[in-house]
Amino acid sequence: MGYNKSNLPKKGLRLVTEIDISRLLERVRKPASYLGREINAVFKKLGDVKVHLGLAFPDLYEVGMSHLGLKILYALVNKEPDFYAERIFAPARDMEDILRKEKIPLFSLESRTPLKNFDLIGFTLQYELSYTTILNMLDLGGIPLHSDQRKGGDPFVIGGGPGALNPEPLAPFFDFFVIGDGEEILPEILKVFAHWKDGHDRRGRAAFLKKIARIPGIYVPSFYEPLYFQGKFYGMKVLEKDAPSVIERRTVPDLENAFYPESFVVPYVDVVHDRAVLELFRGCSKGCRFCQAGYIYRPVRERTVSRLKELAGSIINSTGFEELSLSSLSSSDYSCIEGLLEELEQKFGKDYVRLSLPSLRADAYALRLADQVNRSGGVTFAPEAGSQRLRNVINKKIAEEEILEAAHLAVSSGRSHIKLYFMIGLPTETEEDLSELTRLVQKIANLRQTAGNRKHAFKVTVSVSTFVPKAHTPFQWEPQLELPEVRRRQEFLRQHLRKLRGVDFTWHEAEMSFLEAVFARGDRLLASVLERAYAMGSRLDAWSESFNFPLWEKAFAGEEIEPQNYARYKPALDDYLPWDHIDTGLSREFLKREYQRALKGDITYDCRERGCVGCGLENCSLRQVEKGVPL
Template structure:
C-alpha cells in the first residue's frame, strides 16, 4: 500500500486534496524492479487543467508502454499547499508513487502557454532542484521542456537541461536509450547531454553561445561544442496510422477536470494558414488518423473510463476528410448510452448545424464563430478565409435551426488595424442580431437573440508571418476596447449584445515572454523570487511584481513588444527548423501588408516547406 507524501492533517487543511493523492482509475503503477528510467511528467498548472492536457496524456501512455520506463505525473500545487510545503520542507512528489521528484531520472515539463513560466520555477524549487541548469550536479534529474512554447525556448534557456522540439512520440525512445547507455558506461551528466544534443529534435542550451549587437539585437547564435548541430529540426509523426500511440485507458480524475471528457484526436496540422496562428504553422503538414482506428479508440476509451462525453480534437475539425462518417458513427453508437458528443473547431455550415442539433440541447447551448477581425479587409490581412457572407449565412442557418445564442471571438491590435476595423466588430454583431429578427418569426423565437462579443489582444508568436509585427501599449489596448464598447452601445440591438475583453497587462507580458531571448530568464527569475506565481490566473496575477522585476534587471519590455523587427534580424528562435521556411513566412508577411489572401493547402500549395516531411506530399492524396 502506498504511503501518501502528505499527512492527513495537511490534506484536510488544503483545498481539493484529491489533487495530490493519486491512485485514480487507469493510473499506471509499476514495480521498481526492472525499471531503468523513472520519468516525472509535469504540467505546470493545477491538476484540473493538467488532467485535460491531451499531449501530456499521450506521452504518459506511450512512455509507460516501455517495460523499462515508469512515467508518473506531477502538477503545480495550489497556493495553499505551496505555502505549507515550503514551511514544512516537503519536497514535490509524483502522484503515482508519491516519491520525491528529485529522485527521478527525468523531469519533463510541458510548456503550453507563456503565463506558466513562473510555475516552472515553482516546480523546480519545490522539487529541491537548483533553478539554473548550470548549478545541477550528477544527482539531479535531467530537466526537459517541450510543447508549443518550446518553439522559442530562449526565455527559459537558463532553467532547462534540454528541450524537445516537435511531437514527443518520435525520438523519446532514442533519448531514453542514450540515457541508459550513458549510465551503464559510467558517463557524466555532460556526456549524456552531448549525446542527446546529437539526437534530432533535441536542443541543449548550454551548448550554444549568444552574442548581441549594441542595439540589443542578436549578433550571433552558434554551437560551442563539436558535433552539436547549428539547426535543430522539429520532429513529427509522418504517418499517423503507424506512428500514433492511441490512449486506450485514459486516467480518470477524482475531481472534475476543466475538460471532463474523453478526447479523441482526429488529425494534426491545419490547411488554413491563418497568419496569426502559431499552431497552424508549427504542426504542419496536415495528417489525418484512420477513421476505423478512431472508432476503435472511441469505444475503448469510453468503455475504460466511464466518461459521459467525447470530444473531437483538431485545429479545424471540419477539414477532417471522414468527419461525417465518424460523427454519425458516434451518434449511432453512443447517443443511446447517454454519451454527449462535443464538436469544437467546426465551421458553421449545414452539416455542422444538423449534427449539433442531434447532439446538443439547442435551448441551452450557444454557437461559436471566430471571425477574429471586424472587417473583411482585416480578415484578408490575417488570411482568415472567412467572409461576412459566410458568417451571416451560418448565423441564419443556426437561427432557423432553433439557436438564439451566439458567441463571437475577435482580436484587437492586429497588424494594419484601423478604427474602422475596430468598429466593424460592433457592426458585424449588429448584423447578426438583425439576421435573427429578419429570419425567425416572432411566434418561433426563444426570446431575444443573445450575442456575446469577446476580444483578446493580439500577441505575435514565433514561426508565424506576424512574428516581426509590433504590439501596442497597454493604454492603446484599453483605448481599442473602448472604441468597440462605445460602438456596440450605438447599435440598435445593443441590449442583445454583451461585450468582454482580455486584460491588457497580461497580454503585454505574454508578448514579452513569447518573443524574448535568453535575457528574459533574468526577469522571470526575479519575478518568481519576488512572489510571481500562477500568472495565468487573474486572482493571483500581480503585474506590479513584474514591473519591479523589469526595473531591477534593467531590461526594457518595450524593446521586445513595441518594436517591429526587420526580416533580416536574427530572431531568438532562428536556430530551429520548424518545417515552414523563413522565406515563406516573409512572403506571407508581405502578403498580409498587401491585404492579399493565400489559398488554403487543399486549394493550392503555398510552398511553405512542410511538404518535405511527407515526401513532397502536403496532405493525404494531394501534391
C-alpha cells in the same frame, strides 16, 4: 508577497507517506486534485523500472489534466515495462504554503516521489504565462533552478510543446528542449538515458547531454551562446562540436500508425475538459497568419475513420466518459467528418455518450455538423476580425455572409447562445475595422428577432483578446500594439457594444497579452526577469486572481530590461531572430511572402483545397513547389 528562494532546505526534506498525505489534504480547498489514485492511473514499483520520468504541467491539476499531449506521452512511456512516467502539477497557493511551511517537497501524483528524485522531469510549455510556475515547481521539488547548478543525482529538466519553438527565455533553466512531436523522440531519449545510467556513474551529466544533442529535434541550450553586438542579438554560436547549428522539428510522419492511448486517467474532480479526447488529425493547412499552431504542427496528418472508431471504442470502454471530444485544430475540416460522425453516433448514441466538436469554423457547414451531435446549448464562432479587409490580412478565409448564415442557422435550430471570438491589435487594424466589428455583432444580435418567443433567452457573448505576435509565423516581424492603445480600443468596443441588447462583452487583460508578447518573441536575456518575477512571488500568472502586473514591471525594472522593446520588437526581414536556430521546416521565404501578402490584404489558399502553396515543408505529401518558388 515575497517568497525567499532559499527557504526550502535541500537537505532533510520530508517524504510524503500515506499517513502524511491525509494531513495535508485536510487543510486544502481542493484535496481530491492531489490524490492521484484515479482510475487508469499507472502504478509501478520504483525498484522495477530503469527510467523514472516526471511529466509536469506548469498549472493546476484541473488545467493540466485537460491537456492531450500529456495523456499521450503518459500512456506511451508507461507501456514500456522499463520506463515509468508519473504526473506532476502545480500546487494551488494553499497547498504551496503548507509544503513550504512544513518543508515537504513537491511530489508526483502516483508514487508521491519528490521531484528531485526523478531521473528526468519533462515540462510542457503551452503558454508563456506558465513560465514562473515552472520555476516554482522546480524549487518546491528541490531541484536547482539553473541547469548549470544541477549535479549528479539531480534530474534532467526537459521542455517540450509549442513554447519550445522559442525556448530562449527559458534556456538557463532547462537541460534540453524537445522540438516537435514527442511520440518518437521521447522513447529515443529514454533509451539513451537508460544506457547512460547503466554504464556510468551519474556525475557525467555533460556526457549524456552530448549524446542526445545528436538526436534530431533536441536542443541543449548550454551548447549554444547567443551573440550580441551593442545590445542587438545577431546570432547563435555553437559551443559543442556535435551540436547541430540548426535544430530541426520532429514530426510523426504517419499519425495513423502512431501511438495513441486506448485509455485515459479518469479524474475525480471536475477538470476543465472533463471528457475523452479523440485526436482526428494533427496540423492545419488553413494558414491563418496569426496562429502559431497552424504553422508549427504542419503537415496535416489524419487518422482514418476505422482507426478513430476503434480507438473511440477502447477509450470509452476503459474510461466510462460520457462525452467524446473530436479534437483537432479545425475539426470540421477532417476529410471524412460526416462519415465519422455518423459511425460514432451509431456506435455510441444508444449508450448516451455525447460527441462534441470543438474548434469549428464559423460557417453553416460546420454548424450543421455541430447540430448533428448536439442541438442544445451554445455555439462558438471565431471570426477573429470584424472586417473583411482585416480577415484577409490575417488570412481568415470566411465571408461575412457565411458567418451570418451560420449564426442564423444557430438561432433557428434552437440554440440560445452564440459566442464570438475576436482579436484586436491585428496588423493594419484601424478604427474602421473595429466599427465593422461592432456592426457584425449588431447584425448577429439582431437575429434574436427571428428567435420568436425564445428571443429573450438569446444571448451573444463577444470575447476579445489582444493579438500576440508569435515566433515562426508570418507576423513574427510585427510589433504588438502598445498597451495604452490596446486599452483605448477595448474601451471603444465596450462603449459601442454595451448599447446592443442581449450582447455581453468580455476581454482578456491587456497586460497579460503584453507579457505573452514579450516572452513569445523573447531572447535569453529575459530569463533573469522570469527568475526575478518568480522570486518576488509571481506564479500561476494565467489566473487573473494571481496575476500581478505591477510586480512584473518591478521585475523588468530590476533587471534593467525594457519590456516594450520585446513587445514592440520590429526586426528587419533579414535580421537573425532569437529563434532562428529552431527550424520548423517551413521556409523563411514562405513566411516573408505571407507577411508581405498580409500587408497587401492578399489571401493565400488552403493547400489541401487548391494545391501546394510552397511553405517549404519537405515531408509533406502535397509538396509540389520547391522552396522559395512564388505562388
